[in-house]
Amino acid sequence: MLAPLPTPAPAPQAEPSLALPRSFWKDFAKRHWNREPAVFKRPFGDRAPTTGQMYEALLDAGERVRRGEYTMPLRFFIEHEEGPDGLPYYSMLMSLSNHMPRPEDGGVEGYLARLDKLLGGKRFGIVFNRLQMYQWTHWQQLSSFLSGLYEQVGVPLGNNESCIFFGNYRYTPFGIHKDNSHAFNFVVEGKKTFSVWPFETLASRPEVPKDPSLVNRPYSLFMKDKAEEDAVLSRANFIEATAGDVTYWPVSHWHRAEPTGGGLNISISVSACSAPPMFTSMAPPHEWPGHLRHTELPGKRTWQVPASVRSALRQRGQRKALLSAERESTIEWVRCLTANALDAAPPEAQEAPLAPDEWIRAHPERPIVCMPLPGKQLLVSAIGRSSTLPGSPLLRRRLERLVASLNLGKPLSVSALEQAFFSRLPSRAFSRASFRALLDDLVRWRAVQRCPAPGKKSR
Template identity: 40%
Template sequence: MHKDDLHIFNFIIQGRKTMSFWPFETLPDRPELPRDDPKQLRDDLALIHLKDEDERQMLAKATFSWKMPNALKQAQSQRGQRANVLAANRASTEAWVRFLTTGAMDGTPPEGKDTAPLSNEDWVRAHPSRPIVTSALTGNQLLVAANGRSSTLEVAAPVKRRPLKLVATLNTGTPVQVKELEDAFFDKLGRTSFKRSAFRTLMGDLLRWRAVQRSAETLGEP
């Protein structure tokens, strides 16, 4: 038997699990309970070891059934619908990919909100130790994440490889000019497949997240 002032339920993946519940008032005579304040539990005694006869008496007072509230039933039913399942899958994937890129103990750097926009003449580079991460989502969506932040791109099938190649180029850590990246991205690509404004927005996001930074070539250093 376990007694606590917090309620934690662990749901098993396979098999069955039976849980027994007692109102707190069922245990007033237990020696483990404080005498002066029955609302408080002793920190050093969390487990009660029962003798066989004592256990049978306690189980006789237990409540084994629990009825799911209607509101929870309705919520579970809605989550089971395809559109909601896909949305939940996208949300969980986005959360985990952002967590993956937070840098562990180093933490997430603050956004560079006052950073000047990139121009075609700028040179940029990413840091190989904190790479930009991509993950395919449902519905022709591609997640691009770095430093605990992410952006979702709508990409048609012919365009999918372009963002992946862009990220791979940046993740080498080699300085590259923005114009060169943009020209390579749109080389032989139809005008309606992906907007240049969306490309510039993505590059701006990466700069603001500090996933890329202006390199020495931009600053005129040798």
């Protein structure tokens, strides 16, 4: 199960990147994908995610919790050793204000010392889902990592996301379980040992449903006592990884993290999932494609929603209410695909409105999409966000030309873009304020960024 060591690929345009060489992904697809677990020794070199980066993410999460912004992606577990029948058990905190990092902690050591007093020495574990939604640098890392996978095995159209596991807990709080996704685990700090079992090894247990589709669905097992746990563990394979390493196991495998020795352990779990995206649960039931080819994601050339997705959307009929539902689902799909099939868009940039004398450029590998919607509307989307605009033929042509110019990835003058857009355009077709608002949206979405004029160096 020990995989060959790849040569790290250089980061494009100095962005945070976890891209791996095509040769790595070709070998991975041939030997491991949907076949067997593996461990890869330090594939990212010195580009691997750091403890500081993970701590900053949890510190930001703690500040958000204290502002009342969200709690759903964040879970805090406390380990209790005095469980029944010799097994530990875990409780989950509902109020996290005091238990997440604070600025006054001064860093990881200060936070752990304060937490040790709060918990009376008990072990703990933090599980923070959808990290890419809250940290732009990690969104870039995750997108670059998965792009190589997509090229070799296709694009899983599920809840592709990353999750921080942070703590000194001994066992996975969820116990032995399986997910509905293929799993990669990046070890950031400490040592990680996983027990893994092929699906068939534990599928004969009496509580497991005799359903062939369960091999691709989530399920949890519960041990009745220590003797049963020991018997199940005797049938496991073990994967060991240390800081900088990456592990993988297929969607079919049961798994559990094992004792770590009591010190701090940090890892990032990356899910590649083919289950229907969450937004499809609000749509009438019909078939959805499980995968796309990587060439069906938005690219440099003219792009449209892939045929398999369009076919699924059209199954709803043509009545007005159903057309509205088709429009909303189309918007969700385009957002998903412009976000590189990740489960969430990255956080918006906090920047001032553009001035006419400024210059901007788009990233050539993250194209902006402009496409018509049912109901004579037009959608402009990038990196998981979108705006819906009037869809007259004249305005559509202007917007398509604007997007095509931006997608070249070259520096462009804001004032020149505006002048070209409104040349011979009737004043009632689209306001200049709306045009500037669209450009400002693209900046906030991180689809375009400010840049120096050609021939000038940035300060």
